[in-house]
Amino acid sequence: MRIFTMxxxxxxxxxxxxxxxxxTHSFLNYKEISSLFEKVNFEYHPLFLSNxxxxxxxxxxxxxxxxxxxxxxxxxxxxxxxSKLFFKAKKVLALxxxxxxxxxxxxxxxxxxxxxxxxxKCRDKIINLPGCPPxxxxxxxxxxxxxxxxxxALDDLNRPKDIFAYTSHMGCTRNEYFEWKIDAENFGxxxxxxxxxQGCQGPFTHSSCNKVLWNEVSSKPRAxxxxxxxxxxxxxxxxxxxxxxFMGIPANIPLGVSKRAYLTLSGIAKSLNNERLSCKLxxxxxxxxxxxx
Amino acid sequence: xxxxxxxINKIEGEATLKIEGDKKIDFVQIEFWQYHGIEEYLKNxxxxxxxxxxxxxxxxxxxxxxxxxxxxxxxxxxAKISKKAQIFREVTSLLEIVENHIKWFYITIYxxxxxxxxxxxxxVKFSSKISKAIAILAGQFPHNSYMVPGGxxxxxxxxxxxxxxxxxxxxxxEYIKEIMDENLTSHDxxxxxxxxxxxxxxxxxxxxxxxxxxxxxxxxDYKNVxxxxxxxxxxxxxxxxxxxxxxxxxxxxxxxxxxxxxIYDIYSDSIYTRMCARIYEPLLLLDYIEQKxxxxxxxxxxxxxxxxxxxxxxxxxxxPRGSLIHEISIKNEKIDYYNIVVPTQFxxxxxxxxxxxxxxxxxMNEDIAYVDSVFRCFDICAVCMSH
Numbered sequence: 240m241r242i243f244t245m246x247x248x249x250x251x252x253x254x255x256x257x258x259x260x261x262x263t264h265s266f267l268n269y270k271e272i273s274s275l276f277e278k279v280n281f282e283y284h285p286l287f288l289s290n291x292x293x294x295x296x297x298x299x300x301x302x303x304x305x306x307x308x309x310x311x312x313x314x315x316x317x318x319x320x321x322s323k324l325f326f327k328a329k330k331v332l333a334l335x336x337x338x339x340x341x342x343x344x345x346x347x348x349x350x351x352x353x354x355x356x357x358x359x360k361c362r363d364k365i366i367n368l369p370g371c372p373p374x375x376x377x378x379x380x381x382x383x384x385x386x387x388x389x390x391x392a393l394d395d396l397n398r399p400k401d402i403f404a405y406t407s408h409m410g411c412t413r414n415e416y417f418e419w420k421i422d423a424e425n426f427g428x429x430x431x432x433x434x435x436x437q438g439c440q441g442p443f444t445h446s447s448c449n450k451v452l453w454n455e456v457s458s459k460p461r462a463x464x465x466x467x468x469x470x471x472x473x474x475x476x477x478x479x480x481x482x483x484x485f486m487g488i489p490a491n492i493p494l495g496v497s498k499r500a501y502l503t504l505s506g507i508a509k510s511l512n513n514e515r516l517s518c519k520l521x522x523x524x525x526x527x528x529x530x531x532x
Numbered sequence: 533x534x535x536x537x538x539x540i541n542k543i544e545g546e547a548t549l550k551i552e553g554d555k556k557i558d559f560v561q562i563e564f565w566q567y568h569g570i571e572e573y574l575k576n577x578x579x580x581x582x583x584x585x586x587x588x589x590x591x592x593x594x595x596x597x598x599x600x601x602x603x604x605x606x607x608x609x610x611a612k613i614s615k616k617a618q619i620f621r622e623v624t625s626l627l628e629i630v631e632n633h634i635k636w637f638y639i640t641i642y643x644x645x646x647x648x649x650x651x652x653x654x655x656v657k658f659s660s661k662i663s664k665a666i667a668i669l670a671g672q673f674p675h676n677s678y679m680v681p682g683g684x685x686x687x688x689x690x691x692x693x694x695x696x697x698x699x700x701x702x703x704x705x706e707y708i709k710e711i712m713d714e715n716l717t718s719h720d721x722x723x724x725x726x727x728x729x730x731x732x733x734x735x736x737x738x739x740x741x742x743x744x745x746x747x748x749x750x751x752x753d754y755k756n757v758x759x760x761x762x763x764x765x766x767x768x769x770x771x772x773x774x775x776x777x778x779x780x781x782x783x784x785x786x787x788x789x790x791x792x793x794x795i796y797d798i799y800s801d802s803i804y805t806r807m808c809a810r811i812y813e814p815l816l817l818l819d820y821i822e823q824k825x826x827x828x829x830x831x832x833x834x835x836x837x838x839x840x841x842x843x844x845x846x847x848x849x850x851x852p853r854g855s856l857i858h859e860i861s862i863k864n865e866k867i868d869y870y871n872i873v874v875p876t877q878f879x880x881x882x883x884x885x886x887x888x889x890x891x892x893x894x895x896m897n898e899d900i901a902y903v904d905s906v907f908r909c910f911d912i913c914a915v916c917m918s919h
Contacts, residue, residue, distance in 0.1 A: 448672075453671060456664055475585065
């Protein structure tokens with residue numbers, strides 16, 4: 240079924256629920272935003288120039304932020320506002336981890352953390368785009384696909400597979416250290432994997448952060464910061480810079496392998512003691528200057 | 533007297549103005565009714581978690597919250613950091629200020645006079661480049677946590693520093709050409725004032741800079757700041773029991789910037805001077821960033837492991853909208869207490885007609901038609917206010 244008529248732009252109402260506006264500001268890093276505006280009409284947006292909000296039909300309702308009782312928004316209570324708009328919209332995009340699972344601030348549309356949320360029964364019309372924030376290219380991809388009436392392949396949690404079929408580990412520049420079980424014991428190094436000591440959740444977090452690089456250039460693990468698993472229902476977990484362990488063994492292991500097989504493989508990899516990766520990659524010399532030579 | 537209630541949105545949230553007066557504004561109450569409870573959320577969490585939670589106070593100035601968080605923890609730990617880490621932190625924090633000012637100009641205040649989406653695209657052109665520059669060091673923008681007690685998590689190569697320098701040069705050249713030059717010539721700013729008087733929005737003429745910073749001189753001690761509840765869900769911030777304006781205009785006046793002083797001498801603390809100060813500030817910051825990047829020595833460590841201690845501390849940093857204060861108490865590696873005072877609490881406090889806050893004073897006695905532009909000239913961050 241086509242969700243909007245040809246020759247017209249995709250008509251979007253974007254609502255700011257309980258949010259920090261990180262999703263909007265992430266979207267404002269999408270360089271080709273003017274091309275997208277040729278396909279998408281933001282009937283209402285919480286920051287952009289747009290009309291005053293009216294409760295009316297739209298092709299796509301975007302909810303940025305979590306649901307919360309007794310939270311005023313635009314002269315309504317937030318949950319009443321979302322409910323009025325939800326049933327008039329042809330499709331709904333839960334944008335960002337707060338809208339998808341509740342995040343730090345409240346409940347999401349389809350999920351309340353890992354439990355079923357208020358709109359779970361209406362899941363056929365929801366697309367979930369978690370991330371704190373979601374990558375600008377991810378947002379543009381979803382808007383472009385919907386505006387072109389293309390079907391987006393979704394996973395079990397209604398997340399686009401083009402983005403969430405990957406783990407944030409894929410493409411990480413520290414993957415070789417992960418393979419050979421060489422850990423970064425401190426921050427501020429190019430070398431070492433952040434999985435064992437710094438709490439990196441990359442191997443079991445669905446996201447393409449290291450494939451579709453942030454702001455075109457980097458990602459948290461590339462900058463030496465662990466992945467905090469911000470696209471998953473339990474974000475933010477407690478002790479974000481510590482790896483959860485059980486009897487000294489990481490409680491969460493890479494997706495798709497048995498714990499026993501993983502531990503066997505890890506033991507062998509560690510015993511091989513990769514010499515090349517056991518030292519600094521680059522030793523800059525203080526006072527490096529061609530003029531001295 | 534008739535009270536006109538007006539919801540102001542598109543300010544990272546919304547505020548309600550209760551305006552007394554028909555054509556001229558006699559008095560205005562400013563109300564914020566959203567509350568996020570970040571400080572409560574932080575209680576009993578590991579102190580490191582604050583580095584991930586606090587940027588989520590705000591999607592546009594989260595990096596300033598990260599900077600304040602890491603500094604307040606380091607103050608408890610009496611931690612030292614390398615000059616390299618210090619420079620990186622300063623560079624990314626100042627870049628966030630530059631980005632915020634551009635977005636405020638073209639997305640927040642510009643549409644109150646000029647309804648043209650092209651200016652949104654112009655803001656995006658700049659913001660995407662500035663975010664990219666931040667991400668070279670910090671991994672991403674918004675919402676990175678690359679500042680940690682003891683330094684930064686990144687360890688860039690010469691090649692990355694070279695790319696960053698080139699990008700800053702490009703941003704600065706484009707800024708001068710397309711937004712404002714060194715002589716404060718700005719076609720877009722003048723266009724904004726085509727149908728708006730430049731001398732409206734005069735405020736208290738009292739300025740405050742509290743941030744501990746290498747580039748901005750401070751003129752006060754953040755220990756003299758007190759919060760008090762107002763009639764809505766927000767808190768007012770007062771310095772020695774008085775209201776002061778914080779932000780770029782305060783920074784320019786306290787730091788005796790000659791260019792802004794010339795405009796101030798003509799228009800006083802009006803909407804025009806306030807906007808000029810904010811649009812001019814990025815030029816100073818980009819110059820400073822270029823200079824700092826030339827001082828980077830990559831031989832220095834990015835991170836020096838600190839000793840974890842119990843204790844309390846309070847710090848202030850200069851955020852895009854003004855002085856930002858974070859206060860912490862740590863017990864056994866856990867957060868016992870956290871308090872945040874944001875710049876909007878100073879500028880947009882809601883007080884009485886006899887003792888108004890900066891935004892209230894700026895609105896009083898002005899034509900009601902100018903409410904939107906005058907209110908937004910302070911650069912409101914409603915989401916920070918609702919932390």
